[in-house]
Amino acid sequence: MGWRCAAAAGLLALLAANGAIGQRGGVFRESRDHPAIRYTDGPRNDAVTALNRALQSGRVELAFEPTSGYLRSLLDALDVPVESQVTVFSETSFQARWVTPESPRAIYFNDTVAVGWVRGADVLEIASLDPTQGVGFYSLDQQPADRPELRRNEQCLACHLSWDTLGVPGLMTLNTLPLPDDPNAYAVGWVTDHRSPLEDRWGSWYVTGAPPALRHLGNRTEPFEYIPGGGDPAPVLDTLDGVVDLDGYPTPYSDLVALLTLEHRNHMTNLLVRLGWQARVEDHPTAAGRRPARGRDGRDGPTLEDTAVEVVDYLLFVDEAPLPPGVVSTSGFAEAYSSQGPFDGRGRSLHQLDLDGRLLRYPCSPLVYAGAFDALPARALDAVYRRMWAVLSGAAAEPRYERLSRADRIAVVEILRDTKPNLPDFFQGGIR
Secondary structure, three states, X not given: OOOOOOXXXXXXXXXHHOOOOOOXXXXXXXXXXXXXXXXXXXXXXXXXXXXXXXXXXXXXXXXXXXXXXXXXXHHHHOOOOXXXXXEEOOOOOOOHHHOEOOEOEEEEEOOOEXXXXXXXXXXXXXXXXXXXXEEEEEEEEOOOOXXXXXXXXXXXXXHHXXXXXXXXXXXXXXXXXXXXXXXXXXXXXXXXXXXXXXXXXXXXXXXXXXXXXXXXXXXXXXXXXXXXXXXXXXXXXXXXXXOEOOOOOOOOOOEHHHHHHHHHHHHHHHHHHHHHHHHHHHHOHHHOOOOXXXXXXXXXXXXXHHHHHHHHHHHOOOOOOOOOOOOOOOOOHHXXXXXXXXXXXXXXXXXOEOOOOOOEOOOOOHHHHOHHHHOOOHHHHHHHHHHHHHHHOOOOOOHHHHHOOHHHHHHHHHHHHHHOOOOOHHHHOOXX
């Protein structure tokens, strides 16, 4: 969603050199309306589309509240927990004129849906992952109506379709440095995910639950000198009470654990969509006779197998930045998230959080259960499963996989065997 200014290229280069952005792989280079994709006019089967059908038929109704409008009712209808609330006060959406440090934009999410709310704004913003069409963007007018309608909103693609989203309409966790009080000032921003050093995250976000010793860029509303990888400890917030005018907000938190989870989920979503779209374009009849994709070792790339390696490395948290001691969930998000299944025969779930040095207790993304994973074209899904098995079985010998202990690899495989339908037979093999 459009933001008012461009990032400074020189500082972005400096951030990249210091690891704040993280290594990025290939991007989707075809049109989103390639006949294999049809993003604009193809059929959609995501949660928001289903809800809209129910609203228009009268099977579901939304309740309108004086300050928050349809927010609470929409979250309930989409099964998005209020405990997932995170807040950002940068002027980086098309609703920026309503956003201030005292009235930040709030974001709520589950594995496949995100909802953005700004107090006083005209619409709610919604992003929803479709199994094949990728992330669609919608808006809901904040005016009471007999049958409120969720409408596609491609204005969001001004920012949500870029190199940072891997060339597909996607999601990102954008960090910006607070702006001086100057209408001609330029924002400096970059995107982070679970690989990014914590000290370079969360500029212009509120963060509740961070341990006092954790260095990060959040909770600062005034301009400050940014030192990549360093700087002073951030102000500590246990709650937004007294910092934010909480009228209309369902909770007084901007939960650190929710923010960590959102960062992982956003990039994981983009990786799955990009892989699926790449495979569909390569398999489409219009690709016949074209030079095949090339990959590593000086080739043009990336091949489908190269992309699968990138997806699996991220899926299994191979390059996750370590978490410090003392990370807590202030809103109850950690408990709500960890209570989700599916559970294996020993009561284990890939949604269970760890927070002692890493995000998840079992290092495998819960998005392995998302419809977008299962809907990957057969060739792409096979490439991902084969790479997952190579890593989890211990056959992949690259040094970066040494951080995955044998106990962790066994646990992930056992959970997948119990909870993932149609898991390939080779997952029944032995683990080194």
